[in-house]
Amino acid sequence: LLIIPIIPKPNVYSISGSLCSPIGVETRVDSLTHELTTPRPMKRKKRSRLEKVISSSGEQENGTSPKVKKYWIQRYDLFSRYDEGIEMDEEGWFSVTPEEIAIKQAERCRGKVVIDCFSGVGGNTIQFAKVCSSVIAIDIDPVKVELAMNNAKVYGVADRVDFVVGDFIQLAPSLKGDVLFLSPPWGGPMYNKVESYTMDMLQPRDGYTLFQIAQSITPNIIMFLPRNVDLAQLEELAWLSSPPLTLEIEENCVGGKLKAITAYFCCS
Ligand code: MGP
Ligand code: SAH
Secondary structure (H helix, E strand, O other), rough: OOEEOOOOOOOEEEOOOOOHHHHHHHHHHOOOOHHHOOOOOOOOOOOOOHHHHHHHHOOOOOOHHHHHHHHHOOOHHHOHHHOOOOOOOHHHHHHHOOOHHHHHHHOOOOOOOEEEEEOOOOHHHHHHHOOOOOOEEOOOHHHHHHHHHHHHHHHOOOOHHHEOOHHHHHHHHHHOOOOOEOOOOOOOOHHHHOOOOOOHOOOOOOOHHHHHHOOOOOEEEEEEEOOOOOOOHHHHHHHHHOOOOOEEEEEEEEOOOOEEEEEEEEEE
């Protein structure tokens, strides 16, 4: 792991090596060997009520509607067990954290109690469930929670997760955990049309408010953010905290392409 301090305050901000190197890709293949070599048999089943909701949201059954086609092509990067019964909706397609990134993020939380505050279709939740002592997965959309539960079952980890349908902002005062993971909506796939993505563009609240709410629970905060995010604003979040927090930025690549960045904040 390469740690290069890039602002004068010691231990406040560092940038770590990315997954872009061939070594990172090799590691992923090794760690997934077991899953890849022990596939579950595929079952054809009757369309559930949930699947009908998903179809009506724009996704065709073969996953090739124009809006999601680009993500469907990447389906095995998103879920290596995609063919074993993974279910998605349109927002799920463009928001889910690719599996090799989620594995790396989860490894940083090994043994901890993690709250996945915007759990979506479960890309992160599933990987947290594999290595963390417990996982609370929250999403405001009941369809997402049903999809995440289904997907966690595909990975055999559903019983290791407490799924909650709710608004993270409202639930925050009652939450307790070691690490808070924030992968909020970025405003849709058009997030990269601006040169610099600023904290006020995050949803359902601006990034400063989300961070403040998170800090009232724990200083150990992980944010999954657009690759064009304004890094100076992240620095500000770290050193304006009282006491100042350390910040490590990880560039997240899949197949050599930068997908997003992860900001790890914690106590110095
Ligand atoms: P992308 O830029 O839409 O895809 O999202 P891609 O394939 O890099 O497109 P290209 O045209 O730039 O080549 C990249 C990754 O960012 C996705 O796989 C998701 O993991 C993540 N992501 C994208 N969006 C729009 C969101 C979002 O709203 N919220 C969260 N949490 N993650 C997102
Ligand atoms: N990390 C997830 C993707 C998260 S996408 C994965 O890998 O699958 C962001 C999610 O935030 C969406 O599913 C959306 O429904 C949810 N969301 C939006 N506002 C919310 C709120 N106030 N509280 C909880 N979840 C919310």
